Amino acid sequence: MGYSRExxxxxxxxxxxxxxxxxxxxIFVAMEDTKEKKExxxxxxxxxxxxxxxxxxxxxxxxxxxxxxCDKVMKKKLDDKMHMLYGHCxx
Numbered sequence: 430m431g432y433s434r435e436x437x438x439x440x441x442x443x444x445x446x447x448x449x450x451x452x453x454x455x456i457f458v459a460m461e462d463t464k465e466k467k468e469x470x471x472x473x474x475x476x477x478x479x480x481x482x483x484x485x486x487x488x489x490x491x492x493x494x495x496x497x498x499c500d501k502v503m504k505k506k507l508d509d510k511m512h513m514l515y516g517h518c519x520x
Contacts, residue, residue: 441453492508492509492513496508496512496517496518496520497516499517499518499520501518501520
């Protein structure tokens with residue numbers, strides 16, 4: 430099977446510890462790309478604004494459950510049509 434460099438390094442470190450020595454010290458530093466992070470945040474904000482605009486347009490196109498004029502339930506097909514034309518139910 431394959432034998433990776435990391436396995437070899439770990440085995441060497443364990444062997445030096447067993448022999449009484451100190452293993453090789455390794456330091457990992459994670460760097461953030463601030464430019465990429467800012468661009469990603471701008472893109473996320475832009476996508477949220479676009480989604481809000483779409484949802485606002487859909488809210489205006491929906492027929493409400495109750496008539497704003499007489500508070501009756503708008504469940505008939507003609508109620509939908511009249512709401513689009515006049516802003517209230519058929520009655």
